[in-house]
Amino acid sequence: MQDHDIETDVLIVGGGPAGMMCGITAAQFWPSRHVTLIRPEEEAVVPCGIPYIFGTLGGTDEDLAGRAPFLAAGGQILTGRIASADRNARTALLEDGRRIAWNRLVIATGSTPFVPPIEGRDLQGVFEIHKDYDYLDTLLSETLPGVKRLAILGGGFIGVEFADELRKRGIEVHLIEQRPHLLGASFDLDACVAVEQRLTALGVRIHTGATVEAITAGTDPKRVGGIRLNDGGTLAAEAVLIAIGTRPNTTLAGDMGLTLSRSGGVWVDGFQQSREDPHVFAVGDCAHKQDFFTRHANHALLASQAAAEGRIAGMNLYGLKLPRSNAGSISVYASQIDELAFGVAGLTEASAENIGFEVFTGDIRMPDHHPATMPGTHELHCRLVFDANSERLIGGQVIGGPTTAEILNILAVAIQLRATATDLASFQFGSHPRLTAPVHPIVAATGEALRRRLEKP
Incomplete structure (x- = not known):
């Protein structure tokens, strides 16, 4: 390999649970190989800990993901963004112009928040949750201070956890879910009811069976002032959190010509290899999931599952190990x-x-x-x-x-x-x-x- 700024055996794109665990595992299983991980942020946060930044932890610095195990295993971390990757030349071009030559590529680009086409979603004070240190720190220090009433759209895990954490800041929280119950996609009815009763006792206002038709402006036409529901009712709010879910981030994989499943993730086999190229793997939220029991598409994007997939890919990079394959997502x-x-x-x-x-x-x-x-x-x-x-x-x-x-x-x-x-x-x-x-x-x-x-x- 010549005329490259950086050469590495394994290039991992993304530093979340999947990418980091893949890097640690690869360094342990293939100690003679050079493993490089590239991510856009200098400091990475623990995804599952994000809601607690706004209540229990009280600060973004309290939710930083550790890098010591990966570095101790001999890995290297670069800060930057991949602009493109060439499977034939086995090179990746960074946005800053640097070029990396690789022998194995692991795509661990995660997911992005799903924002439905709701009128008013671009108003100031409307936000989603991104796994980005600077973005989250700005929410904590600039967006939320002074907010007295906040609406959360989505009663899944993200919405429920944020409702509990944000009410600890003295904010009047309204949680809006279109299903008959919170967490209805994940639990039997008795668990849903138990969570609703506890949140209500803590002061969270719950609106189930409700759909948001529009986010409306207040006296300032550029800032959110409330929401309009499908029954014609309105709810005043100084901020709105859209927590309806996430979608696989497959832009890089799609540009490389990799097969994407109908559910949106990169199609991978039991060893996390892509269909087109055994030298290219995908792990975590950006990779297609299959249910453990039925092999149907599984849409649960979990950090624990991402870490497991990272371990599987890391163990199989330079030789397939049948006992160390993905049997499907248990959720x-x-x-x-x-x-x-x-x-x-x-x-x-x-x-x-x-x-x-x-x-x-x-x-x-x-x-x-x-x-x-x-x-x-x-x-x-x-x-x-x-x-x-x-x-x-x-x-x-x-x-x-x-x-x-x-x-x-x-x-x-x-x-x-x-x-x-x-x-x-x-x-x-x-x-x-x-x-x-x-x-x-x-x-x-x-x-x-x-x-x-x-x-x-």
Whole structure:
């Protein structure tokens, strides 16, 4: 390779969870290879921590993503933007004119906020959430100070978490969702209702079954003053957050001629390789996802899934390793509002039945510590969903306290290992009064599921 400003074995475009994890893994698995990661920002934020910048953390600097593990493994980080990439020449041109020669290319360009064509979306005071340090710092220091009433469009995870964090700033928050319930695409009804009740108790105003027809100006024709709903009602607001979702950022991949799936992501195989070129990989939000159970397109864009894909690509860059391939997205969600934690791994009861699975379920409610008088005890509600034909675990929903996330992670492992109800009913676990429930909730819920199944006529 000649006449290039920079030469590298592996070039990773994007420094989010997928790109960074790919870089760390590549440096560990292929220590003789030079790994370079390029990203547009000097400082990168932790995506999942963004809502907490505006409340719990109180500052953008408190949500910076670490670079030490990648640098310690021998990786190099460049700041810049890729203008174009040539698959035949295996080169990338930066916007500043520098040229990078590469042997393997990993596209980890993430996603961008989806902004529907709502009238008034360009008014001052209307914003989305971008994973950019300077943008977020400006929101925190310039846009939000002085705002007394704010409307959030979208009652998914982003909207719910921002509603909880922004109300901590003393802002009157109105959360608007067109579905009948918040988080309706991710949870069964009881979890949706529990989150709505907690947010309402905290002072968040919830408007479900409502669609925004327009964002309207106030006395200043250039600034937002409110929103108009589909029922003709209006709501005054000094700021509007559009949190309807994100879309894969595939501009670079499209310009390179890579196949894009109908769902919008770069088409990749089980090793995260692109269809056209085994030397080009795609990971994270910009890559196509397939559901673990059905192989249908999966539209959940999660940092945890992105990091897993980064590890898979990093391990397979210079030789495919069959056990280290992508078996599909399980979709493990978890969040917390006040002291109420909630999450799901795999399919909910409703989503499994909508797909067409015949299922049986088990529910259990119990204290998450023992005895129940132990300080910090929360009620835990665990629901497990099993396929009726194979008895395999295909999903679980948990509502409770701080132990919720680890229970979900155990469920995710069990799903990946194709564990059955019989396996889970007798699995061995550790127990401690201050750390765990008296009986593991997975065991208890599985036992209830089997009892129901045996009693069913």
